Amino acid sequence: MTHMNTTHTKTQTTLVLGGTGKTGRRVAQRLAVLGRPVRVGSRAGRPRFDWQDRTTWAPALEGVAAVYVSYYPDIAVPGAVEAVGSFAELAVRSGVPRLLLLSGRGEPQAELAEQAVRASGAELTILRSSWFAQNFSEDYLLGPVLAGEVALPATDTPEPFVDADDIADVAVAALTRHGHAGQVYELTGPQPLTFAEAVGEIATATGRQIRYVPVPIDEYAAAAAAQGVPAEAVEVITYLFGEVLDGRNAGTADGVRRALRREPRDFASYARQTAASGRWGIPVASGADR
Numbered sequence: 001m002t003h004m005n006t007t008h009t010k011t012q013t014t015l016v017l018g019g020t021g022k023t024g025r026r027v028a029q030r031l032a033v034l035g036r037p038v039r040v041g042s043r044a045g046r047p048r049f050d051w052q053d054r055t056t057w058a059p060a061l062e063g064v065a066a067v068y069v070s071y072y073p074d075i076a077v078p079g080a081v082e083a084v085g086s087f088a089e090l091a092v093r094s095g096v097p098r099l100l101l102l103s104g105r106g107e108p109q110a111e112l113a114e115q116a117v118r119a120s121g122a123e124l125t126i127l128r129s130s131w132f133a134q135n136f137s138e139d140y141l142l143g144p145v146l147a148g149e150v151a152l153p154a155t156d157t158p159e160p161f162v163d164a165d166d167i168a169d170v171a172v173a174a175l176t177r178h179g180h181a182g183q184v185y186e187l188t189g190p191q192p193l194t195f196a197e198a199v200g201e202i203a204t205a206t207g208r209q210i211r212y213v214p215v216p217i218d219e220y221a222a223a224a225a226a227q228g229v230p231a232e233a234v235e236v237i238t239y240l241f242g243e244v245l246d247g248r249n250a251g252t253a254d255g256v257r258r259a260l261r262r263e264p265r266d267f268a269s270y271a272r273q274t275a276a277s278g279r280w281g282i283p284v285a286s287g288a289d290r
């Protein structure tokens with residue numbers, strides 16, 4: 001992203017951690033379109049930022065006014081609370097008090113991470129998000145969708161999938177306008193869907209047959225490991241499906257409406273737009289509505 005500048009004044013530059021990932025990339029793009037200087041914080045960034053290498057943290061914060069904090073791989077993994085808390089403390093000590101934290105909804109571990117960041121004294125906005133729709137097109141569910149069979153350890157618990165574009169819109173509003181510091185936004189889509197229903201929407205949008213197959217969690221973990229999915233990723237996925245997807249997050253929340261004064265985008269719109277983009281195979285002529 002050559003148009004993203006790394007040398008602007010302290011009052012302007014936003015460090016976007018996970019700036020090449022599902023939400024960070026969208027946040028960085030939107031800020032760049034608005035003419036705001038952005039520094040992408042990732043292992044591929046310049047300067048490099050690595051959650052596992054603390055010597056990279058201070059250089060990444062140099063000359064920065066605000067940070068979008070997206071932890072990797074998951075805010076709920078062991079070590080995340082300490083890492084995001086230490087990073088926030090360093091940021092505030094370095095004169096960067098404005099932080100946004102991407103968090104997970106209904107997760108006690110994620111709330112501990114939120115508290116650790118809040119303890120830094122930062123001017124904090126928390127984006128407590130449900131599952132991203134883009135997991136089906138930009139992450140571990142893309143391969144199964146392309147293969148025509150999505151096998152997951154999820155039964156009929158509904159989840160109000162949120163569109164990463166909405167998360168990015170909220171983040172950019174919070175970074176560029178007043179009134180968002182101190183807010184906790186619970187971000188969901190407008191409608192809870194089971195995984196089977198979500199896959200059904202993708203099948204409809206693509207015109208392809210895509211099966212949804214619920215599998216026992218142990219079977220899922222063993223198959224993923226056998227396919228070479230790293231142990232860390234298998235752990236995160238089994239934690240999310242085995243513990244978090246128990247119905248506690250089935251309801252929708254009003255974070256998108258509160259932050260943006262508009263309704264969140266629904267899963268069917270996401271599916272139509274993604275199908276039209278060709279990401280799930282041959283582009284389909286559709287009435288993609290955005």
Ligand SMILES: NC(=O)c1ccc[n+]([C@@H]2O[C@H](COP(=O)([O-])OP(=O)(O)OC[C@H]3O[C@@H](n4cnc5c(N)ncnc54)[C@H](OP(=O)(O)O)[C@@H]3O)[C@@H](O)[C@H]2O)c1
Nearest residue numbers: 018019020021022042043044050051071072074075131132
């Ligand atoms: N996915 C969901 O449905 C969901 C829902 C709610 C909350 N969340 C939260 O969102 C956060 C991000 O998850 P995600 O799934 O959206 O991932 P993601 O942002 O798509 O992850 C990829 C990003 O992380 C960067 N990255 C990978 N390893 C890194 C490292 N060691 N140090 C620094 N950056 C690293 C990658 O860049 P490089 O490879 O260049 O380093 C890339 O920018 C997590 O904390 C998760 O708990 C996710």
